[in-house]
Amino acid sequence: MxxxxxxxxxxxxxxxxxxxxxxxxxxxxxxxxxxxxxxxxxxxxxxxxxxxxxxxxxxxxxxxxxxxxxxxxxxxxxxxxxxxxxxxxxxxxxxxxxxxxxxxxxxxxxxxxxxxxxxxxxxxxxxxxxxxxxxxxxxxxxxxxxxxxxxxxxxxxxxxxxxxxxxxxxxxxxxxxxxxxxxxxxxxxxxxxxxxxxxxxxxxxxxxxxxxxxxxxxxxxxxxxxxxxxxxxxxxxxxxxxxxxxxxxxxxxxxxxxxxxxxxxxxxxxxxxxxxxxxxxxxxxxxxxxxxxxxxxxxxxxxxxxxxxxxxxxxxxxxxxxxxxxxxxxxxxxxxxxxxxxxxxxxxxxxxxxxxxxxxxxxxxxxxxxxxxxxxxxxxxxxxxxxxxxxxxxxxxxxxxxxxxxxxxxxxxxxxxxxxQRQGVAADAVRRRIDRQAVAETDSAFHDADDTDVLVAVTEGTTESRERALLTVAASLARRDDGTVTVVQFDQVPDQTPLDYAEGIVSDADRRFEERTARLVADLDVPVEYGEVVSHDPERATVNFATDHNFDQVVAEPAASGPVSRLFDGGRTEYDLLTVAAEGVDDLDTVTLVTDRGPFDPTKVRVADAIAADKGASLELVHAIDADEPPERATAVDDYHDSLADLCSVPVESRVVSGVDRDAALSDAASGSDLVIAASDGDVVVRSDRLGPAHEKTGLITVRPRPSRRTGLVGRLLERTVF
Structure with missing residues (x-):
């Protein structure tokens, strides 16, 4: 003493x-x-x-x-x-x-x-x-x-x-x-x-x-x-x-x-x-x-x-x-x-x-x-x-x-x-105020959403297992909010081919898509429509189609194998984009929501809860913090998770992980989950290749909220400063 x-x-x-x-x-x-x-x-x-x-x-x-x-x-x-x-x-x-x-x-x-x-x-x-x-x-x-x-x-x-x-x-x-x-x-x-x-x-x-x-x-x-x-x-x-x-x-x-x-x-x-x-x-x-x-x-x-x-x-x-x-x-x-x-x-x-x-x-x-x-x-x-x-x-x-x-x-x-290993009460006060605001926005997102219309974007290269995963996710979202699902295959033709000529050609790939989709949607308990769009630029066509038809959410494959790299067209789009890297999301026990910067985006929480509720799974909230953070930091995160748990419709568990490399700490924490949901705006993107060979079946959904719902530059800087 x-x-x-x-x-x-x-x-x-x-x-x-x-x-x-x-x-x-x-x-x-x-x-x-x-x-x-x-x-x-x-x-x-x-x-x-x-x-x-x-x-x-x-x-x-x-x-x-x-x-x-x-x-x-x-x-x-x-x-x-x-x-x-x-x-x-x-x-x-x-x-x-x-x-x-x-x-x-x-x-x-x-x-x-x-x-x-x-x-x-x-x-x-x-x-x-x-x-x-x-x-x-x-x-x-x-x-x-x-x-x-x-x-x-x-x-x-x-x-x-x-x-x-x-x-x-x-x-x-x-x-x-x-x-x-x-x-x-x-x-x-x-x-x-x-x-x-x-x-x-x-x-x-x-x-x-x-x-x-x-x-x-x-x-x-x-x-x-x-x-x-x-x-x-x-x-x-x-x-x-x-x-x-x-x-x-x-x-x-x-x-x-x-x-x-x-x-x-x-x-x-x-x-x-x-x-x-x-x-x-x-x-x-x-x-x-x-x-x-x-x-x-x-x-x-x-x-x-x-x-x-x-x-x-x-x-x-x-x-x-x-x-x-x-x-x-x-x-x-x-x-x-x-x-x-x-x-x-x-x-x-x-x-x-x-x-x-x-x-x-x-x-x-x-x-x-x-x-x-x-x-x-x-x-x-x-x-x-x-x-x-x-x-x-x-x-x-x-x-x-x-x-x-x-x-x-x-x-x-x-x-x-x-x-x-201490923090000032000002940082804690600001952090908790941001948390309370995020909880209020999440509560609003849960209660204000209705008639969610979801577009599932596929290509000629989309496999049946991939399309099944996309449809399953889309159905979970639409079913919760009494919405609809529309599946569209965006076909690409050479630039020198006139579109009016290309639209008249019914290829074997088109027939396979129609037959496969009809078979896949038979078991979905939501209204589903499907069709094809022929274009020279599938990504641009996807943006235009989703915008012209006022879709609330777009579900697609990752950029490596599907039309998603330019689906946020300069911020003019007004839909949430979900990219799904998973072969199947039917049998889920645990859905894990991860972040390392700031609170969870309300859209991401709503997506995770909808999928977990539809599949009878539990929801796990995982936050990553620095290894040298004071104990009060983890306490504040747990309090925030408890507030979110009161909003969710499924059982919720809270985890706080720490490490020098927060990306690696999150990946390790998420490696035992059936489905991981991350966001690319404001927090870490957990990559499938970091989940480890023992968990190759772990699915990953990356959520990009629509521009009007994303935190502004000042807000993101504040969150990254205090979190």
């Missing part, structure tokens, strides 16, 4: 971690840069960013009460969207938070330079090393440090707002919307990362006491308070607008110097340093839990989930994260990379909103004690708003997010996939 983390973070510590993670670079570094993008409307950008973060915060609060585990975003996306997207989110968020923590330290040191002549990078590296040590000692110590830092910082910021508000000039807000909607959205995306800390609570959920109550309150209270604080501080910065504020590295200190006494400047600088240190501290605390959680799920090396016996903290994960942060401070231009962190944070929040929808619509055991209000409209707002922001952030952030995404996917396929 893996060792668990101690629950010792109360509401004050949770609020401190969340507020401390937000009130940092977002207010002390970014406002002057965002002011260049949006002008005075930067105030609106901060407010809009807070609103767009709210759906993800509420979604995370809900999922955190259902899964109070370390890992936060990674846990929710991995459980909801599957291990691949979970890996991408875990690695990406880990880097994003590390970038943000490094940015906070590098951006905080210039505030020290206001008071002291210090080198920026060495001081930032020293502070980072100190925070690594503090985090190694334990979350309780970290939480206490956050409470002290945040309390002092907030007191200073209240003084800043109060002391500077009287210097705000109304003229500074002239041309409020001069930057236009594009500038506001670009600034919103740029400052979006300022609010990312609100959800960091979820990453330490396993260490929160009474998580059902504390986590939702912590997220909502901290987001509301921080949004208000941001708007007030940015309004002061915009309203005072001292010379050189645009693009400044220390905008808050510059405003304080213009509006407050020296003591006030010192206090504000101290608050900035405390806030930025707390941001880095909270970032290190939460980001280190991502490799820790991924390791416990076997998506990262096991050493990352090691918990110190002495300090009860994930020391290896903290150390690795700390080393990454030190490397970023020392070698990477953090201000530019911060845009990448913001872009990926938006993408992750979009996935968070999708994940909560996946959990609610799935059949998994999901019982949160807190439920996001206005579901699912709140989540839809978060998804759409996030995607809009991504389009406004420029090429570099999008490329960077793409690189991290591809890197995460490669890591999953190289390291994680061989070690895990």
């Amino acid at each position: 893996p060792k668990e983390l101690e629950r010792d973070l109360g509401l004050p510590s949770v609020l401190a971690i969340s507020i401390g993670a937000m009130v940092g670079s977002g207010i002390f570094i970014l406002p002057a840069l965002a002011l260049e993008m949006a002008g005075p409307a930067v105030i609106l950008a901060y407010l809009l960013a807070g609103l767009l973060v709210l759906p993800a915060a509420l979604s995370k609060a809900e999922m955190a009460t259902a899964m109070p585990e370390a890992g936060g975003t990674y846990i929710y996306i991995e459980r909801g969207m599957g291990p691949m997207l979970g890996t991408i989110a875990g690695i990406g968020t880990w880097f994003a938070l590390s970038f943000k923590g490094a940015l906070a330290l590098v951006g905080g040191v210039p505030y020290l330079v206001v008071l002291f002549d210090l080198p920026v990078k060495p001081v930032a590296l020293g502070l980072a090393a100190l925070l690594i040590v503090v985090n190694l000692f334990g979350a309780k110590q970290t939480g206490r440090l956050q409470v002290a830092i945040v309390a002092a910082m907030l007191a200073a910021m209240v003084w800043f707002v109060g002391g500077s508000f009287g210097s705000v000039e109304r003229a500074a807000f002239d041309g409020f919307f001069a930057s236009g909607g594009g500038g506001i959205l670009a600034a919103t995306g740029f400052v979006f990362v300022s609010y990312a800390g609100v959800t960091k609570i979820a990453s330490v959920a396993e260490e929160v006491e009474d998580p059902d109550r504390v986590i939702p309150k912590g997220m909502i209270y901290s987001l509301g308070f921080t949004t208000l604080l941001y708007v007030l501080i940015v309004a002061v910065i915009v309203g005072v607008t001292p010379d050189g504020i645009v693009g400044s590295n220390t905008p808050v200190a510059d405003v304080a110097a213009a509006t407050m006494p020296t003591a006030g400047v010192v206090v504000v600088v101290a608050a900035a340093i405390l806030a930025l240190v707390s941001t880095a501290n909270a970032g290190l605390l939460s980001s280190s839990r991502y490799p820790f959680a991924m390791s416990r799920d076997q998506l990262a090396p096991p050493s990352l989930s090691t918990i110190s016996e002495r300090f009860n903290t994930p020391t290896t994960a903290i150390t690795l994260t700390g080393v990454v942060m030190l490397g970023l401070i020392a070698f990477v231009p953090i201000m530019e990379i911060a845009k990448l962190a913001s872009a990926f944070q938006i993408l992750v929040f979009v996935l968070v909103n999708v994940a909560v929808v996946a959990f609610r619509t799935s059949d998994v055991d999901y019982e949160p004690s807190y439920h996001s209000p206005l579901y699912p409209w709140m989540q839809a707002f978060g998804v759409v708003g996030g995607l809009v922001l991504l389009t406004q952030m420029g090429t570099l952030p999008l490329v960077g997010a793409l690189v991290i995404t591809v890197g995460g996917a490669l890591w999953y396929y190289a390291y994680g996939r061989p070690r895990v």
